Amino acid sequence: MNIILLGPPGAGKGTQASRLVEERGMKQLSTGDMLRAAVKAGTPVGLQAKAVMESGGLVSDEIVSGIIGEALDALSPDAGVIFDGYPRTEAQARSLDELLAARGRTLDHVIELEVDEDALVERITGRFTCANCGEGYHDRFKQPATAGECDKCHGHEFKRRADDNEETVRTRMAEYRAKTAPILPIYEARGIVSRVDGMADMDEVSAAIGAILDGK
Secondary structure (H helix, E strand, C coil), X not given: CEEEEEXXXXXXXXHHHHHHHHHHCCEEEEHHHHHHHHHHHCCHHHHHHHHHHHCCCCCCHHHHHHHHHHHHHCCCCCCCEEEECCCCCHHHHHHHHHHHHHCCCCCCEEXXXXXXXXXXXXXXXXXXXXXXXXXXXECCCECCCEXXXXXXXXXXXXXXXCXXXXXXXXXXXXXXXXXXXXXXXXXXXXXXXXXEECCCCHHHHHHHHHHHHXXX
């Protein structure tokens, strides 16, 4: 089973991909992680990417496709794959078709985690963590049991990510819409796009994705 998992930052895509890896033994192919790994490993495509990155250029579709191809070749033929962050353009969507076909694979599902922008802003901007142990909290949804004290390690210092602010979140949402808008019609025409309520409880989202993959 080969799927594309779509969703803006904060939609829970990473959590759901991790669950699919753990529960179904699927392999998550994240282009950013793979680029860094290929550069570090010094693979032929990694060396190309390194040269481009060191010169300050943008890594081309051809290089990204090459890295996806290398990653697919390293997997057993029956391993299921989750594509994360790829494809982002019509050209990349065509490249993915070619990469899969050359390896006897097909794309089975494109699953988009749908979110309400205002609710997502609240979800992300309210996040904070214990500075000592990293336990996560939220202004509205998960306050420490004792105000100012971490439930887990009893620390008293908390921190927030600098980019967890409304302006940044809305910019990320706009970028996501701009990047995914061109590829969704390609897959909708094939009848393989499904949408899941990304604002639902994590377990409900997992169950909905599982039902799609199991054809229920």
